[in-house]
Amino acid sequence: MADYFEEGELVSVLTTQLDRMLDYKAPAGGCWTGAFVDVPLGPRKILGVVWGRGRGDFDINKCRPINRVLDVAPMRDELREFLIRVxxxxxxxxxxxLRLGTRAPGLGDAPSMRKVYRMGGAIPNKLTDARSRVIDVLRDYGGASFTLKELAEMAGCGTSVVKGLVKLGAVSEEDAPRDTAYPPLDPDFGGKDLSEDQATAAAELREGVRSQRYGCTLLKGVTGSGKTEVYLEAVAECLRQGRQALVLLPEIALTSEFITRVEARFGMKPAEWHSGVTMTERRRCWKMVGQGDAQLVVGARSALFLPYRDLGLIVVDEEHDTSYKQDDGVLYNARDMAVLRASLNDAQIILASATPSLESWANAxxxxxxxxxxxxRFGESVMPEMNAIDMRNEQVPSGRWISNSLRTAITERIEKGEQSLVFLNRRGYAPLTICRACGHQIACDHCDARMVEHRFLKRLMCHQCGETKPMPDTCPSCQAEGKLNPVGPGVERMAEEVTELFPEARVAVLSSDLFGSARALKEKIEEIASGEADIIIGTQLVAKGHNFPLLTLVGVIDADLGLQGSDLRAAERTFQLMRQVAGRAGRAAKAGTALLQTYQPEHHVIRAILSGDEEQFWEAEAAERRAAGVPPYGRMAGIVISGPELAEIFDLGNHLARNAEPLRRIGAQVFGPAPAPIARIRGRNRVRLLVKAEKAAPLQQALTQWTSHLKLPNNVRLAIDIDPQSFY
Structure with a gap:
């Protein structure tokens, strides 16, 4: 039960601005532990949370009072403990x-009515560009409501454009409460008939939810086995128990299709929390979750930090996906933190994947x-046949990447009226542009990275910082004309080759950079699923959750691509990606085939992919990691020092390496400093150190002691990444 503090009592407040507690006087009417408050800090008013009783070790008369207590549900004990533990x-x-836990605008706004704008019923035949942009935004967000300012900003126009559309009836202007409860979901609305395996799995998951105690389940199922329908039965049971559920998805691109499935299952749409929702909807979701008026949240990793009133179930779908690791700001793995959050809430957690992470496999x-x-697989569909194409035996002309064997297989599918997927996990047209006169490679001006040609956009793009520039006609180094040459293929170049090889085929390209909105991507996926493409060319976007009934062939252009480099998870990630993308084939009644083009058919990862003996692969991978003492059988931390001057950050790195006694005391090893694999990003040089320790070592404590004495220059940053997932 929260402690209550009467007016004038000292309370300790954690704010979003300082990494220490500040004491304030409780306001008129008092306050309580967990209350969200508006407090003064210098001349500013900032957001804070009452954390407990104040210290009282100074003159109380000098203490400033809390301005006001916000009219939102207080932060519960389990969320405060979660923030502390993370x-x-x-x-x-x-x-x-705390900023992670309060990422919603206008939390201090008083309840009131406001004008909102949504799609109207009468769309004129002719629209100006500005008016078309407004309509496109409303369509993209599927009927969501916007404030006038928000809609105008998102459409890149003035408010008068929106008001003009209101007069025409194309946009509806309505009075609505600022924040309203989400419609109730019916757990018995649209349940499906399950197979015997699915029903058994669902019954076990429901039993766990009914226990109202913590428990973690790895739900492993081959692609197409119906994992989603199974865990939605657990969600239904959670709703029957009157508790809240959270489903985490790795990609926003998957949200729209999943929301449709949820609506079909429970009769209403759930709450959404990700960067694709409007700020108005974000505030509504945050408040309703705290009040218990949002039963189910579907969201990205940051949805873990919402103030749930009674969280009973967390589902981490595609739990192996690297998108769950936050690589800037707060560096956390949402999968691992979801397990922690479930344990603090006496909730069940389901980790669902066809190809689990080695960490989850080891814990199971x-x-x-x-x-x-x-x-x-559910119903008539069966797992695809997996075969390798040994590229050493194929006569592929220079500048081509599709083997004769794969070309023949695609031709057969076209003749049968079936679909083929050509998979290459490289966006753009070509990963490298080189001058044939002087050898210059076009690089980003701000990063240690080569720029990728995006021919559809007619621009070069840096995939590290997002910088773009027009494709030059002459070499930036030697000024030679007509000598710039693309090297290597991306999906756009594959589309060019496929169009030449199969001129009569309908070709669709699925890559995240080619769609300006979630709605456009959804429409393209629906077109493909309905059979309006013969050949699909895609990146890893197509490997996640999409169902194309006519797709019977998957051709992987470069199965060896992920095996390059020194990433300790390279084998695991290649195995997962190849198995996931191969699983797109044969998901309906017709059998599927997956063909992997490889120059290393004897590689143990390629052999494991083809054999389908996943347990043997995990056991072998686990044995290698255990012998090396690396995760999940050891601990690692990455330290990246960045700054404008390379010598300065190297000196700092060497100083750390020489003074690593706190780490040596726990038996940890320090490697480096060395230039990071990507040694410069956004104009900042980067130096990396790597720490390796035994599983039980108190690593965080040692790292804190190791770095606590440092006084960093204003332009130098040091980031510590516990359990790094990437080593760039």
Whole structure:
């Protein structure tokens, strides 16, 4: 039960600005632990949370009072404990953790009515560009409401354009409460008939939810086995228990299709929380979650930090996906933190994947997690046949990448009226542009990275910082004309080759950079699913959750691509990606085939992919990691020092390496400093150190002692990444 503080009592407040508690006097009417408050800090008013009783170790008369208590549900004990534990684990300042828990605008606004704007019923035949942009925004967000300013800003026009559309009836202007409860979901609305395996799995998950105790289950099922329908049964049970559920998805692109499935299952749409929703909807979701008026949230990783009133179930879909790792700001892995949040809330957590992470596999193997396995596809569909195309035996002309064997297989599918997927995990047209006269490679001006040609956009793009520039006609180095040459293929170049090889085929390209909105991507996916393409060319976007009934062939252009480099997870990620993309084939009645073009058919990862013996692969991978003492059988931390002057940050790195006694005391090893694999990003040089320790070592404590004495120059930053997922 929250402590209550009467007017004038000292309370300790955590704010979003400082990494320490500040004491304030309780306001008129008092306040309580967990209350969200508006407090003065110098001349500013900032957001804070009452954390407990004040210290009282100074003159109370000098203490300023809290301005007001906000009219929102207080932060519950389990969320405050979650923020403390995540901050302690990731070595993140508490003010940054609080910002994660309050990422919604206007939390202090009083309840009131406001004008909102949504799609109207009469769309004129002719629209100006500005008016068309307004209509496009409203369509993109599927009927969501906007404030006048928000809609105008998102459409890139003035407010008068929106008001003009209101007069025409194309946009509806309505009075609405600022924040309203989400419509109730019906757990018995649209349940489907399950197979025997699915029903058994669903019953076990429902039993866990009914226990109202913590438990973690790895739900492993081959692609097409119906994992989603199974875990939605657990969501239904959570709703029956009167508790809240959270489903985390790795990509915003998957949200629209998943929301449709949820609506079909429960009769209404859930709350959404991700960067694609409007700020108005974001505030509504945050407030309704705290009040218990949002039963189900579907969201991205940051949805973990919402102020749930009674969280009973978390589902992490595609739990192996690297998108769950936040690589800037607060560096955390949402999968791991979801397990922590569930334990603090006495909630069940389901980690769902066809190709689990080695961390989750190892925890299930040790008995820390329960494991439920769906071994067969739902209905008539069966797993695709997997074969390798040995590129050493193929006569592929220079500048071409599709082998004769794959070309023949695609031709056969076209003749049968079936679809083929050509998979290459490279966006753009070509990963490198080189001058044939002087050898110059066009690089980003701000990063240690080569710019990728995006021919559809007629621009070069840096995939590190997002910088773009027009494709030059002459070499920037030697000024030679007509000598710039693309090297290597991206999906756009594959589309060019496919169009030449199959001139009568209908070709669709699926890549995240080619769609300006979620609606446009959804429409393209629906077109493909309905059969309006013969050949699909795609990046890893197509490997996640999409169902194309006519797709019977998957051709992987470069199965060896992910095996390059020194990433300790290279084998695992290649295995997961190849198995996931191969699983797109044969998901309906017709059998599917996956063909992997490779120059290394004897590689143990390629052999494991083809054999389908996943347990053997995980056991072998686990044995290698265990012998090396690396995650999940050891601990690692990455330290990246960045700044404008390379010598300065190297000196700092060497100073750390020489004074690593706190780490040596726990038996940890320090590697580096060395230039980071990507040594410059956004104009800042980067130096990296790597720390390796035993599983039980108190790593965070040692890292804190190691770095606490440092006084960084204003232009130098030091970031510590516990359990790094990438090593760039």
């Amino acid at each position: 901050g302690s684990y990731t070595l993140t300042p508490m003010n940054a953790m 193997d040790l008995g820390k997690y329960k494991r439920i396995t769906l071994t067969s």
